Amino acid sequence: MMWNSPKIDQFLLDMLEEDLGQGDIIGEALLRYAPEQAGQWVELHVVPRESCVLSGMRAVERLVELSKLTIEWTPQAVDGQRVQAGTPIASINGHLAHVLAVERSALNLLQLLCGVATHTAKFVKTLEGTASRLVHTRKTIPNMRMLQQQAVLDGGGFAHRYNLSHAAMFKDNLLHAAGLSFKELAEIVRKRLPHTAKLEIECDHLEQVSLALDAGAEVIMLDNMNLDEIRRATSIINGRVVIEVSGGITLANIRAYAEAGADVISTSQITMNAPAIDIGLDAL
Numbered sequence: 001m002m003w004n005s006p007k008i009d010q011f012l013l014d015m016l017e018e019d020l021g022q023g024d025i026i027g028e029a030l031l032r033y034a035p036e037q038a039g040q041w042v043e044l045h046v047v048p049r050e051s052c053v054l055s056g057m058r059a060v061e062r063l064v065e066l067s068k069l070t071i072e073w074t075p076q077a078v079d080g081q082r083v084q085a086g087t088p089i090a091s092i093n094g095h096l097a098h099v100l101a102v103e104r105s106a107l108n109l110l111q112l113l114c115g116v117a118t119h120t121a122k123f124v125k126t127l128e129g130t131a132s133r134l135v136h137t138r139k140t141i142p143n144m145r146m147l148q149q150q151a152v153l154d155g156g157g158f159a160h161r162y163n164l165s166h167a168a169m170f171k172d173n174l175l176h177a178a179g180l181s182f183k184e185l186a187e188i189v190r191k192r193l194p195h196t197a198k199l200e201i202e203c204d205h206l207e208q209v210s211l212a213l214d215a216g217a218e219v220i221m222l223d224n225m226n227l228d229e230i231r232r233a234t235s236i237i238n239g240r241v242v243i244e245v246s247g248g249i250t251l252a253n254i255r256a257y258a259e260a261g262a263d264v265i266s267t268s269q270i271t272m273n274a275p276a277i278d279i280g281l282d283a284l
Contacts, residue, residue: 233261
């Protein structure tokens with residue numbers, strides 16, 4: 001991932017602006033009435049209050065760079081690493097007023113992204129010993145897709161399509177709106193489909209599986225099917241294409257779906273429902 005991409009940079013700058021508003025009242029008061037204290041060099045440590053898998057460390061490094069303030073970010077761990085509660089993962093050194101200006105934006109990023117990585121790791125752990133891989137979806141917080149999807153990778157998951165340009169996926173609402181069959185739509189889309197992209201067809205009912213195969217699907221998504229339907233669909237497909245299972249996936253049932261025949265399991269649970277990790281900034 002390009003951490004200095006214009007899109008990421010703008011998102012991080014917007015975070016800083018959102019929190020600073022018209023300026024930090026405390027920081028400005030210190031600068032005006034107690035300049036020696038405001039300019040005092042301090043060292044604070046970023047410490048998770050609970051065990052977690054890290055993500056967002058590189059994003060915070062870039063945030064600090066973009067702030068152009070007198071601050072140093074020194075990581076003591078890396079994205080994808082599991083750390084225990086109470087273990088310092090980085091230090092922030094700099095003028096007190098400047099540290100105050102970025103600390104909340106930095107912690108917000110880390111709490112959210114570590115939450116995604118940690119939640120993802122729980123799903124991945126549950127799949128151990130199966131042939132299935134866990135992948136992210138496009139269901140992400142607006143403007144945070146790149147960061148959240150990277151957090152999934154940091155947690156041990158895999159990529160699906162990052163956006164609409166990376167694969168062609170037929171969904172039931174598209175078919176109904178277009179008034180076309182799987183085969184008709186596939187013929188149209190293949191005229192535009194890059195050779196590097198795949199054609200995926202979503203099936204909500206068992207009778208659609210054979211239609212998707214006839215249309216030349218390279219991936220078939222079995223959406224919101226029960227375990228018996230997954231097994232029957234797997235038998236019909238018989239290894240001819242990649243089987244993706246989605247819809248209603250939880251930590252409690254994901255392994256059963258994997259054992260029913262899923263090659264890939266996609267879920268928005270890891271990006272939209274991941275609990276944030278409690279992370280603080282402490283003077284040790």
